[in-house]
Amino acid sequence: MQSLSVQGERTDGHVSLYNSRLVVFLEVNLMGRANKVVLAYSGGVDTSVCIPYLKEEWGVKEVITLAADLGQGEELAPIKEKALQAGAAQSLVGDATERFVKDYAFPAIQANALYENRYPLSTALARPLISQLLVEAAEKYGADAVAHGCTGKGNDQVRFDVSIVALNPNLKVLAPAREWGMSREEAMAYGERFGIPMSVKKSSPYSIDRNLLGRSIEAGVLEDPMTEPPEEVFAMTRVIADTPDEPEYLEIGFEQGIPKTIDGKTLHPVALITQLNERVGKHGVGRIDMIENRVVGIKSREIYETPALLVLIQAHRDLESLTLTADVSQYKRGIEDTYSQLIYRGLWYSPLREALDAFILRTQERVTGTVRVKLFKGNATIVGRESDNSIYAPDLATYGAEDEFDHKAAEGFIYIWGLPTRVWSQKTKGEQGKG
Ligand code: ARG
Numbered sequence: 001m002q003s004l005s006v007q008g009e010r011t012d013g014h015v016s017l018y019n020s021r022l023v024v025f026l027e028v029n030l031m032g033r034a035n036k037v038v039l040a041y042s043g044g045v046d047t048s049v050c051i052p053y054l055k056e057e058w059g060v061k062e063v064i065t066l067a068a069d070l071g072q073g074e075e076l077a078p079i080k081e082k083a084l085q086a087g088a089a090q091s092l093v094g095d096a097t098e099r100f101v102k103d104y105a106f107p108a109i110q111a112n113a114l115y116e117n118r119y120p121l122s123t124a125l126a127r128p129l130i131s132q133l134l135v136e137a138a139e140k141y142g143a144d145a146v147a148h149g150c151t152g153k154g155n156d157q158v159r160f161d162v163s164i165v166a167l168n169p170n171l172k173v174l175a176p177a178r179e180w181g182m183s184r185e186e187a188m189a190y191g192e193r194f195g196i197p198m199s200v201k202k203s204s205p206y207s208i209d210r211n212l213l214g215r216s217i218e219a220g221v222l223e224d225p226m227t228e229p230p231e232e233v234f235a236m237t238r239v240i241a242d243t244p245d246e247p248e249y250l251e252i253g254f255e256q257g258i259p260k261t262i263d264g265k266t267l268h269p270v271a272l273i274t275q276l277n278e279r280v281g282k283h284g285v286g287r288i289d290m291i292e293n294r295v296v297g298i299k300s301r302e303i304y305e306t307p308a309l310l311v312l313i314q315a316h317r318d319l320e321s322l323t324l325t326a327d328v329s330q331y332k333r334g335i336e337d338t339y340s341q342l343i344y345r346g347l348w349y350s351p352l353r354e355a356l357d358a359f360i361l362r363t364q365e366r367v368t369g370t371v372r373v374k375l376f377k378g379n380a381t382i383v384g385r386e387s388d389n390s391i392y393a394p395d396l397a398t399y400g401a402e403d404e405f406d407h408k409a410a411e412g413f414i415y416i417w418g419l420p421t422r423v424w425s426q427k428t429k430g431e432q433g434k435g
Pocket of ligand 1: 217
């Protein structure tokens, strides 16, 4: 505002600076930050409050919400309705569960992607897909911006912002909750002013993200890393005391690194994950409790439940050990770590992922076969594996009479293999000995 009053008084080069600030001021406050916005919508407090906030505070003329069905097992019809009540011009629901499994989960399984060696990225993988849905909707409905309800502390804002710009650099990304500075109570009060019903029941003390691949739970008592997660946080996995007293076996069939069958029966990708979640979770398998390093530098305590994904990665990795050469396996481990990091850090749509995908896909050509898994009391144990492409050679491996390995060849090999060590030892230890 001040820049307006001093504008005419300046005769030096600063005039243009003030003018450009005036333009920004007008754009933001008079014309609004955007005309038409597609907002990622979950039905929760923050994203609901975003609707009136975008319109009232940021001058957005039309808010279109988009709720993504990623198999979270939640009725989306009421969410759709809620968005309209909160002032959305249109409320879209995108069913993307199949895409989620085929285009995001399966490549991650082929990559054995575990962030910091533990977290199979169930939440992280959903963000590039939701971003894609947002961008598709924005293009279809002629929106000039997309928006999300992430705060400034998490990973998800990074994933949305970077994915959206990667898909369409002309779209603006608005993140009201990152800027509004309202506490949760204030946000709820703000929402109530615009007729957004806030659920009367005491809201969960946890922050939970859920989709077909798993649940991520944080906050509340979990913020103390020494506090054991209360049983109430879990929903996909049983407590050991309630798991069956008999082990259960399952056989997972892979084709080129993609899971296709369970117990010999071909299943649709979504059905396969659904069935595995249930059978694996029933035995108390799939819980993770970890301190992880967020992109924004914060360490956070996270609880995950990802029964199917964890067992699939475990089984897939085992099948690779039967079908890949030692050097490819070893090299791939480094690729896997990089791949996991890029998913976590929001770089799904990046030239790096495309390049790594090319490597990974080539390695998967012969990763076809079956893995037998035993589930019992919180453990998933691989107890068998077979493949027509197996490069396990029984004649070489056996300790029995059929042994075809040339034992004498080992001697010369070891002499040369150990030569540098011999020379080094003679130089350092041999001279000491002489005194
Ligand atoms: N830390 C996990 C990730 O960045 C999960 C965060 C999910 N959000 C939540 N509200 N629990 O992928």
